[in-house]
Every structure is written in structure tokens, then in C-alpha cells.
Amino acid sequence: MTNVDIDAKIPNNVDLAGDRRLQRALEQWQPKFIRWWEDLGPAAFKHNPVYLRTAVDVGREGWAHFDHVEMPEYRWGVFLAEPEPDRKIAFGDHKGQDVWQEVPGEYRSDLRRLIVVQGDTEPASVEQQRHLSLTAPSLYDMRNLFQVNVEEGRHLWAMVYLLHRYFGRDGRDEADEMLERHSGDPDNPRILGAFNEETPDWLSFYMFTYFTDRDGKYQLASLRESAFDPLSRTCDFMLKEEAHHMFVGATGVGRVVERTIELMREHDSEDVHPHGGMNLDLLQKYVNFHYSVSLDLFGAETSTNAANYFAAGLKGRFQEERRDDDHVLKSTTRLVPDVTDEGIVEKEVAELSALNETLRDDYIDDCQKGIDRWNRTMAKAGVDFEIKLPHVGFHRNVGTFRGHHVSPEGRLISDEDWYASVTNWLPTDAERAHVKSLMVGVTEPGKMAGWVAPPSTGIHQKPVDFEYVKL
Ligand SMILES: [Fe+2]
Ligand SMILES: [Fe+2]
Numbered sequence: 001m002t003n004v005d006i007d008a009k010i011p012n013n014v015d016l017a018g019d020r021r022l023q024r025a026l027e028q029w030q031p032k033f034i035r036w037w038e039d040l041g042p043a044a045f046k047h048n049p050v051y052l053r054t055a056v057d058v059g060r061e062g063w064a065h066f067d068h069v070e071m072p073e074y075r076w077g078v079f080l081a082e083p084e085p086d087r088k089i090a091f092g093d094h095k096g097q098d099v100w101q102e103v104p105g106e107y108r109s110d111l112r113r114l115i116v117v118q119g120d121t122e123p124a125s126v127e128q129q130r131h132l133s134l135t136a137p138s139l140y141d142m143r144n145l146f147q148v149n150v151e152e153g154r155h156l157w158a159m160v161y162l163l164h165r166y167f168g169r170d171g172r173d174e175a176d177e178m179l180e181r182h183s184g185d186p187d188n189p190r191i192l193g194a195f196n197e198e199t200p201d202w203l204s205f206y207m208f209t210y211f212t213d214r215d216g217k218y219q220l221a222s223l224r225e226s227a228f229d230p231l232s233r234t235c236d237f238m239l240k241e242e243a244h245h246m247f248v249g250a251t252g253v254g255r256v257v258e259r260t261i262e263l264m265r266e267h268d269s270e271d272v273h274p275h276g277g278m279n280l281d282l283l284q285k286y287v288n289f290h291y292s293v294s295l296d297l298f299g300a301e302t303s304t305n306a307a308n309y310f311a312a313g314l315k316g317r318f319q320e321e322r323r324d325d326d327h328v329l330k331s332t333t334r335l336v337p338d339v340t341d342e343g344i345v346e347k348e349v350a351e352l353s354a355l356n357e358t359l360r361d362d363y364i365d366d367c368q369k370g371i372d373r374w375n376r377t378m379a380k381a382g383v384d385f386e387i388k389l390p391h392v393g394f395h396r397n398v399g400t401f402r403g404h405h406v407s408p409e410g411r412l413i414s415d416e417d418w419y420a421s422v423t424n425w426l427p428t429d430a431e432r433a434h435v436k437s438l439m440v441g442v443t444e445p446g447k448m449a450g451w452v453a454p455p456s457t458g459i460h461q462k463p464v465d466f467e468y469v470k471l
Helices: 020-040 105-128 139-166 168-178 202-224 229-267 280-296 304-312 351-380 415-425 429-438
Strands: 049-055 064-070 333-340 343-350
Touching: 020 105, 020 139, 020 168, 049 139, 049 229, 105 139, 105 168, 105 202, 105 229, 105 304, 139 168, 139 202, 139 229, 202 229, 202 280, 202 351, 229 280, 229 351, 280 351, 280 429, 304 351, 333 351, 343 351
Parallel strands: none
Antiparallel strands: 049 064, 333 343
């Protein structure tokens, strides 16, 4: 069992007190983090008490504490999941050997890179979402936004701990740079494209937490397989928190669907925009956008880096140990999409080289589940509309589809056809403006903005009309 030191300056279960140098280094990073939070964290309500969950342990019998907290006083801590005794490497060239408690020299720069890329997304999303509290559709939603934000902050802490603890001087420099890159900064942007776009409205926020946080889930789940045990244990615990972020997205979009159906009934019309709602085809366009940019985050279909990371044991597949194969993948192949003169075809490649595609496939299956739920809501209400995930080649900017136009149904089309139809597929400026026009902050407990239905239950057994944020 690991001991939790909850009263330390930096709450932790990694015995920071037993490593004075490390503790001092992290305590020097802490005020920089707080300054970053004050500057680029939530832009409004930042000093109001918010009913937040704080990680205080990692055990099965409860790991979180709920209470009203002013966010700058949130207890961001470092928590790793309990070690698994005698854990062995589950895949790659070192399969069957003991996992590593220190970083092997030959993998040092690759591991550092993986940690930095993951870590960079965490504060990026806080920056992207910083203006949303002003237009929260309810106190319940505002609280969920802040919950996601503080936990992304904790995920940054998780990665910064690894950098400080295991990567010496370069690790400390990387940790500082996490606070120097900023989402959308033309001179010093965040590392990944999708994390440099603003999250301009709450529909985008729900879509982001549904689709983009879910990319995070798959990246973390594959790093949880890592032979570098501290990384594995860190990611394992982050995934617990991440589940709530995707819940916010899945239920958020679900509530918009519900409200749209209500408005369609009330006004006997499919067009609910004049009545302060969001049309179903607009939701489809937002799905098309957020899904396609999130698919890009998995990288190119074939990748030598991904193959090397797997062979080295740094990054596995989703649920590696549940897979029924040799976990080395030296002699197997799989099909990946390819764009040729004949159109979109499949080509056979070494399975080891196609691990990005394998992870993307798992992600796609997972995305479909929420879509099915939203569609069931519509079917139950007798609404003849189905949200569909577009073809994997639609609106892509990374990999084989880059530079090609693909319709949502998966037809390779000309530039001309694309520009003639794109307004049917992606949100137009007018639609984005409509969504924006519906964004008004609602701060009376239990009240909801007119474009979204209330949630079916509150948070942590509190009622929906609980004062989640004290004003
Ligand atoms: Fe995160
Ligand atoms: Fe998240």
C-alpha cells in the first residue's frame, strides 16, 4: 500500500517528504502553476466556492472528497495507483520481463516525449475553456466545467511529477515549458493542433468532452500498459477522473437532444432555431467537426514511432492483456485505408506499423456507443433522425486522407463537390453564430438555459437545484 500524505503542501502518495530535493523542486514549480491558473484558468467565478471533487486517495473504498472549494485553493496532488506486485511487461521485445521502476537510458528521450505530449494537452484544454463559465447554462454545468478544469490541472501535475522525478534537469525544463506554451499562441502554441482551437460555446464543450477527452482516454489507456511502471500507475489513476469528463460530454449532448425534441413537439416544427433551440442537423454537423479533428489526434495510419514505442514497451494497445495474440506483432499484418487513383481502398501493412490505426479503431467503436444512446432517445420520441459518425476519411488533416476530400458517406470527391456541399456537413458561420447567440449564463440554482434539458440527477447525490457554485 502507498501512504497518502494529504496535509503536505503538495498532497501525494509518492513519499515526497522522503525526497527533499524533489519536494523542493516541485514546491518551486507550484507557485508557477498557481500563477498560470490565475492568468489562464477560468476567467470568471474564479473565487467562488464550487462543489468539487478532490482526489485524496487511490483505494477502492473511495478516493475522492466532495466539498465547496475556491479553485485557487484546490488541493492539486500527485497520486499514482497502487503498484501491482510482480508486474511484468505485457508486450513488445521485453515481454515477460519485470517492469521498470527507473527510466532505461536508451528510452529516455522517447519516454520524455510521450509524457510531454500527453502533459501538454492537460493545461491546453483549461486554456481553451477559460471563458465558458460566463455562459454556463446552469450552476450544475458550471460546476462540471470547473471539475473538468481542476482535474486537467491535476493531470498536468501528474505528468510534471514524472518529469521532475525521473528526467532530471531536462524534465524540470520541460515542466516549465508546459506553462509557457499556450493554446492558440502564434509564437508558442500547444503541441497538438486540436488543442489550439478555442472552445467557443457550450455545445462545443460537450462535443469536446465527448470526442476529444475520449481521445485522451485511449492515449492514457495505452500508456497505462507501459513498461515504465510509474507512468502506468499515473495513467491508471488519471483514467478514473477522466471518466467523469466523458460523462459530461455524453450527458451534455444527450440533454441537448432531449431539449430539441421537446421544442420540436411544442412548436410542431423541425426548425427550432426561432424558438431558442439547436436543430438536429446542426448537432450532426458539430459531431462531424469534433469527431474528425479528434481522429487526427491518433496520428497517421502507419507510423514507425508507434511501432518503436510498442516494441520498446513504452506504449501498448488498448487493453493489451485482454487481446488474444502474441503481443509482439512481428509477423502479423492488418488492413489500413489508403487513397489511390482508384479511390479509397485498403492495403495490407505490418500490424506493428499500424498501431495508431488500431487505437483509432477502438476509439471509433467507443464513440459509437454514445451516438447509439442519443439515437435511442430520438427513436423513443418518434423522431425520424439518426446521428451518424462520418466516414473516417471525412475532414481529415493527418495521414492518408490529408489533402483529399471525402464525403461523410466515404466517397472521394473533387474540390468543387466539397465546396458545394461542405455547408451541409460542417457548421456554417451562421450556425456557429446561432449557437453563440443562445449562450447566456444562468446562475439561479436548478434553472437551465432554454436550449438544454436538465440532467436526470445531480452530482454526488445532491439535487439538481443544489447550489453547486456559491455566488
Ligand atoms: Fe486529462
Ligand atoms: Fe479530461
